[in-house]
Amino acid sequence: MKLKTGPGYLILLLLVPLLFLYAFNLPVVQEADDPQELIVKGAENNPFSEENETCLRCHGEQKYELTDPVTGMVVRRPMSGSYYIDRDVFYQSVHWSFACLDCHLADYGEYPHALSLRFEPPYNCLDCHGYDETYARYKFEDIETEHLKSAHYTQTNGEFSCWNCHNPHSYQVLAREGKDIFEVVRNSNNMCLVCHGDPFKFGLVSDIEPTEIISTHNWLPNQRLHFKAVRCIDCHTEINDSLLVSHNMRPAEEAVKGCVSCHSSNSILMGTLYKYEAKESRREYGFVNSAIIRNNSYVIGANRSKLMNYGSLLIFGLTLGAVLVHTFFRIRFSKKHHNE
Ligand code: HEC
Ligand code: HEC
Ligand code: HEC
Ligand code: HEC
Ligand code: HEC
Ligand code: HEC
Ligand code: HEC
Numbered sequence: 061m062k063l064k065t066g067p068g069y070l071i072l073l074l075l076v077p078l079l080f081l082y083a084f085n086l087p088v089v090q091e092a093d094d095p096q097e098l099i100v101k102g103a104e105n106n107p108f109s110e111e112n113e114t115c116l117r118c119h120g121e122q123k124y125e126l127t128d129p130v131t132g133m134v135v136r137r138p139m140s141g142s143y144y145i146d147r148d149v150f151y152q153s154v155h156w157s158f159a160c161l162d163c164h165l166a167d168y169g170e171y172p173h174a175l176s177l178r179f180e181p182p183y184n185c186l187d188c189h190g191y192d193e194t195y196a197r198y199k200f201e202d203i204e205t206e207h208l209k210s211a212h213y214t215q216t217n218g219e220f221s222c223w224n225c226h227n228p229h230s231y232q233v234l235a236r237e238g239k240d241i242f243e244v245v246r247n248s249n250n251m252c253l254v255c256h257g258d259p260f261k262f263g264l265v266s267d268i269e270p271t272e273i274i275s276t277h278n279w280l281p282n283q284r285l286h287f288k289a290v291r292c293i294d295c296h297t298e299i300n301d302s303l304l305v306s307h308n309m310r311p312a313e314e315a316v317k318g319c320v321s322c323h324s325s326n327s328i329l330m331g332t333l334y335k336y337e338a339k340e341s342r343r344e345y346g347f348v349n350s351a352i353i354r355n356n357s358y359v360i361g362a363n364r365s366k367l368m369n370y371g372s373l374l375i376f377g378l379t380l381g382a383v384l385v386h387t388f389f390r391i392r393f394s395k396k397h398h399n400e
Contacts, residue, residue, distance in 0.1 A: 103151040108159035114169060115160045119145045126171075149230045163228065185222045199303055206300060206307035215311075216265055224265060225251050235336050236304060241289075245333070248291045279317070290322070294332045304336055 103109040118124035122144070123136040150156065160168070163183055167174055189200040204222075207213055212220040234244045253273070255261045262270040280286050295316040297306035321328045330338055 101152050101156045103147060106151060106157050108157075109151070112160050115164075116145065116147060118171070119143060120147050145229045153227075153230050153232055155228070155231075182223065182228075185226070202300075202303055203305075203307045206298075206303065210297075210307065210309040211311045212309050220265055224255070227251075235333070238337060241333070241337075245288060245291050248293065249287060252292045276312075290329065291333055294322075294329060297332075299328065299331055301331065306332065 106112075113120075118139060122139060124139050125134055125136055127134050155163075165177055165180060167177055186200055186204055189195045189198070190204075191201065207222065210220075212224070232247070234247050255265070256270055256273055259270055274283065277283055277287075293306065293309070296309055296312075298308040298310055298314075300306040300308065316322075316328065
């Protein structure tokens, strides 16, 4: 009698922990899907953060202290804005794990800094990222090719470098990380506006006066909404299908002006701003779901958990197995019973 249902219960017992897994949808395991998410940035995780304080005690403060070596007198001097580095921002940037001296010469340890140091050309992105498998997905080489064709590069006699947009001490990856679209737009546009909206910064790379962005875009209705919903680069770069972020900035007269370029079913935004989200979600959820998820609507069944999907399959399989085993024993033992 006992044997009649025994194995079935055993399997049911095994199912219990799985059901828990399913019910609570274990978030920890789920995130391990994406190695990027396991990196926890921040000063506390940078082994050089103490060493960096030898620079940041001046460069990370609004005012730095100088001591007269003879009299021991201390004065506080203002740190000029362009030499100021925000610690919190630096330790959240892509190069958060660096020592200052990975990119700057060790002689900067002394103050006043030697004149000769100013003549050292800085590293460029390709020095470290070029032809490196680890970063292949970013296509640094193709980005450089595009940049060299851009209005920025050609109109400034090649003085415009990647660092002019990618601040060495604050740059973060945006669109690829799939952050909130408005956040991506805001931060991306800030990369342009810190210079185009600031005659002082603009003056550092050009002898001409910058134009006033708001008034040159007066033709665009609802300008505030547009600048919140689309990026400058969506209108100002040539679309490049092989790059996530096009880098060939065209002269103003080639910029997108036609409303239907975006306000139509085959909007250019699908190949620019929405490219990453559209591609990623299409790969994982199929085409229909991708369009739904992109709009961040909540749709039953379009869940983002792979584990839950596998879990469901497993439970389905096991349940089926349990039923089969159970049936088998039922038939077998009931036969025995009859024979006796
Ligand atoms: C005592 C304060 C102090 C310390 C410490 C200090 N700096 Fe500076 N640094 C300055 C000031 C002030 C300037 C602005 C230009 C000048 O006065 O030389 C400057 C300028 C610079 C510049 C810009 C040079 C240029 O091209 O004009 C760099 C790069 C730099 N510092 C890097 C560093 C690094 C890296 C460290 C740490 C190893 C460091 N500094 C430590 C005060 C300091
Ligand atoms: C990934 C490389 C990298 C790291 C890490 C880095 N820097 Fe820089 N830094 C640069 C480059 C490149 C420039 C020149 C930017 C330019 O020419 O536009 C620069 C410029 C500077 C300047 C001059 C400001 C300016 O606008 O020219 C200072 C000061 C400075 N760095 C200090 C630091 C300090 C302090 C740290 C550590 C907290 C640090 N840097 C870490 C690459 C780096
Ligand atoms: C001195 C070498 C060096 C230079 C110069 C440099 N990088 Fe990096 N970069 C690195 C390293 C190393 C990392 C990985 C940092 C980490 O996460 O610990 C990195 C990380 C990144 C990442 C994030 C990669 C990822 O998948 O996590 C991006 C994007 C990036 N760098 C862009 C740039 C750009 C753009 C430039 C030029 C403006 C540049 N880097 C210049 C060495 C460098
Ligand atoms: C005119 C400004 C500008 C210049 C110059 C520039 N970039 Fe960018 N770059 C951007 C913007 C804006 C983004 C979008 C940021 C985001 O969404 O991650 C970006 C994104 C990137 C990314 C991330 C792309 C991805 O697939 O996630 C890399 C890598 C990069 N740039 C490298 C470079 C290199 C290398 C250079 C120089 C050869 C360069 N950039 C010059 C503005 C610029
Ligand atoms: C909807 C598309 C669109 C967006 C978004 C957009 N622009 Fe433009 N932009 C244009 C067009 C079109 C022109 C040319 C206007 C003309 O010739 O009348 C232009 C002109 C310019 C010019 C040249 C101005 C001049 O007088 O020569 C600059 C610089 C510029 N834009 C920068 C930006 C920046 C920075 C942003 C983001 C804050 C931005 N644009 C966003 C379409 C756009
Ligand atoms: C460090 C300053 C700086 C940054 C950052 C910057 N630009 Fe520029 N931009 C310039 C300068 C300088 C010129 C060339 C002006 C000239 O000499 O004609 C220019 C030219 C342009 C032009 C061509 C204007 C024309 O008359 O044809 C466009 C469009 C433009 N920028 C858009 C952008 C966008 C979009 C971004 C952000 C992704 C950006 N810029 C980031 C300084 C900057
Ligand atoms: C680069 C792409 C792009 C271009 C070019 C563009 N738009 Fe838009 N437009 C958008 C986006 C994105 C929104 C925000 C959509 C939303 O939030 O619902 C928007 C919003 C609007 C809105 C507000 C809609 C509302 O719900 O309030 C109007 C009106 C509008 N656009 C008209 C125009 C006109 C007219 C033109 C041509 C002169 C134009 N747009 C060019 C992308 C674009």
